[in-house]
Amino acid sequence: MRFRSIQMKIAVLSGVCVLGATGALVLGSSIASNGTVTFVADTVGELVKAKTAQSIASIAATNAGSIRSTLDHAFDSARIMARSFEILAKGDADAPGLDDRRDRFNAILLGVLKDNPGFNGTYSAWEPDALDGSDGAYKNRRDVGSDATGRFLPYWTRDAGGRVAVQPLVEYDSHDLHPNGVMKGGWYIGPQTGQGESILAPLPYVVQGKNVHLATMSVPITIDGTFKGVVGADFDLAFVQALALDVKRTIYGGSSAISIVSGEGLVVASSEHPEAIG
CATH class of the missing domain: 3.30.450.20 (PAS domain)
Known part of the structure; x- marks a missing residue:
């Protein structure tokens, strides 16, 4: 195909340049978008982990306090x-x-x-x-x-x-x-x-x-x-075992595993392996 005028050539070349620039922008935008998604996903993941850790720590502290209160009363x-x-x-x-x-x-x-x-x-x-x-x-x-x-x-x-x-x-x-x-x-x-x-x-x-x-x-x-x-x-210690089972039901919809260990490293309660107690 022949171009009938310089104007047509310029117009076509301009169009090619615009298409090229647009493609580059789209590609760059796509790369940037993917990077943003990855960054956001990583950030949200870390926040979720931190929030979950805080929640579990809070539950552990509450139940540890309950056990301590019971033992203090006996003392x-x-x-x-x-x-x-x-x-x-x-x-x-x-x-x-x-x-x-x-x-x-x-x-x-x-x-x-x-x-x-x-x-x-x-x-x-x-x-x-x-x-x-x-x-x-x-x-x-x-x-x-x-x-x-x-x-x-x-x-x-x-x-x-x-x-x-x-x-x-x-x-x-x-x-x-x-x-x-x-x-x-x-x-x-x-x-x-x-x-x-x-x-x-x-x-x-x-x-x-x-x-x-x-x-x-x-x-x-x-x-x-x-x-x-x-x-x-x-x-x-059956009362501590019952507590471990109660805590299990409150974390991850019961999909968690709970173990309570003494200061000497002995298992006092276990939601998954009660035979390990002692």
């Missing part, structure tokens, strides 16, 4: 019982009412357990003849919480059906370790050796014939600066 109850036992046990050997000390102390332990439905148990363990000098008269008296030694070792517990019963404490003087590394008698030996108040979890134990994992808080009983025994309260 407070144990401290009050310890101070009460110190006062009641401080009398002379010939003081009136000495013979019923075990009954009175058992009544206190039972009353605290009944007043606190969340507790699994309340207990007290005394050094040999430290309570009333009458261990010999109470050998194998399981009905008042004494084993073959006659020591005052009552452990009042509540089973899943709400039935309350007493049994003597076991392994209170054992330095052996459970498979998870927790000392069997740590709840007693710790306070006994001057380490003050004790919290152990998860502690494997047998309660009314059932194997459970406990969080146990014990407080030393001291009279005139001498260690006499401990008093404490404990929880079945």
